[in-house]
Amino acid sequence: xKLLIINPNSxxxxxxxxxxxxxxxxxxxxxxxxxxxxxxxKLMSTYEDVANATPEMEQLVRDxxxxxxxxxxxxxxxxxxxxxxxxxxxxxxxxxxxxxxASMEGNGFTIISPSPLSIPKKRVLAHKYCCDxxxxxxxxxxxxxxxxxxxAAKLAVERDHIDTIVLGCANYTxxxxxxxxxxxxxxxxxxxxxxxxxxxxxxxxxxxIQ
Numbered sequence: 001x002k003l004l005i006i007n008p009n010s011x012x013x014x015x016x017x018x019x020x021x022x023x024x025x026x027x028x029x030x031x032x033x034x035x036x037x038x039x040x041x042k043l044m045s046t047y048e049d050v051a052n053a054t055p056e057m058e059q060l061v062r063d064x065x066x067x068x069x070x071x072x073x074x075x076x077x078x079x080x081x082x083x084x085x086x087x088x089x090x091x092x093x094x095x096x097x098x099x100x101x102a103s104m105e106g107n108g109f110t111i112i113s114p115s116p117l118s119i120p121k122k123r124v125l126a127h128k129y130c131c132d133x134x135x136x137x138x139x140x141x142x143x144x145x146x147x148x149x150x151x152a153a154k155l156a157v158e159r160d161h162i163d164t165i166v167l168g169c170a171n172y173t174x175x176x177x178x179x180x181x182x183x184x185x186x187x188x189x190x191x192x193x194x195x196x197x198x199x200x201x202x203x204x205x206x207x208x209i210q
Contacts (some may be wrong), residue, residue, distance in 0.1 A: 001199050002031040004067045005191070006060055007170065008053050008074040011042040014171050017144075018073055021173040021191045030199070034073075035060065045117050050078040061087050068206070069198035075113075075168045075190055076121050090201035094190025095125050097197050098166045102188045103134040106164025109188075110137045110156035112149060113168040122168060136162050144171045146178040153179045153187065164188065 005022065007015050015036045022032040040053045057079050061070055069090040072080050077093030084091045102109040111122050119138045126135035137160045141152035149172055153165045165187040167176060176189040 001027075001029070001202065002067050003033070003069050003071060003195065003198055003202075004060065004064050005032060005034045005071040005073050005194075006057060007034060007036040008040060008050075008057060008072065008078050009042055009044055009170070010036055010038060010040045011171075012036065014042075017173050018170055018191055021189070022195065024174075025192050025195055032195070033067075043114065044074055044076065044078060045115060050076070054079050054082065057083060058086065061091070064089075068202035071191070071194045071198055073170045073191060073194070075170065076118060077125060090198050090205065092194040092198040092201070094170060094194045095122070095168070096129055097193035098168075098188045098190035099126055099129050099131040099135070101193045101197075102164045102166050102186070103131045105186050105188070106134065106162070108134055108136040108160075108162045109164035109166050110139060110153070110160055110162045111135065111166045111168040112141050112152050112156070112172065113138050114140070114142055114171070116140060118168065134164075136160050138168070141172075144169075144175075146175045149175045150179050150182050153183055153185075157183060157185060166190075 072093040075095045077095045080093040126132045139152045167189045173191045176187040179187045
């Protein structure tokens with residue numbers, strides 16, 4: 001299994017966090033490459049950022065013929081529909097994966113997000129992915145450390161009485177187990193969710209081709 005994770009942000013620290021999660025999560029016989037874009041800001045927040053990222057993301061997918069699947073590793077799923085259209089390989093967004101799995105595993109989820117600007121976009125994505133019934137609220141956490149994210153998740157549980165947390169940023173990727181252990185509720189990280197959905201879809205596709 002060979003997967004390419006595309007970090008649409010240009011922040012190297014984000015890429016390294018994703019690499020760490022892939023090493024923890026993926027089986028040893030998988031090859032998981034993680035690349036960041038060069039033409040985007042450290043944190044994408046506007047539709048203009050998404051538009052500017054399109055050529056570089058397109059080139060990575062078109063040139064990635066040796067990969068079994070691709071992961072769009074920004075929780076706004078930038079250019080996801082376009083990327084799905086230009087390849088016959090699976091392309092999974094981390095918002096798409098985490099929201100859909102959270103809606104299967106819980107009765108209502110809160111998304112932890114890094115900026116208020118992202119909240120309307122996540123509401124639209126939840127509707128698009130038919131998860132708006134389960135999307136109960138959002139909380140903002142501008143820090144990436146485990147304790148800050150735990151406090152944000154705790155606030156959501158106490159305020160909104162939800163039973164599931166979605167980590168709404170790739171920078172949060174390694175906090176899921178920490179929050180689960182402290183809060184005792186299910187926490188879903190988009191990188192992990194997208195990894196096993198992408199791999200599963202690729203295996204199913206290869207099975208049908210054989």
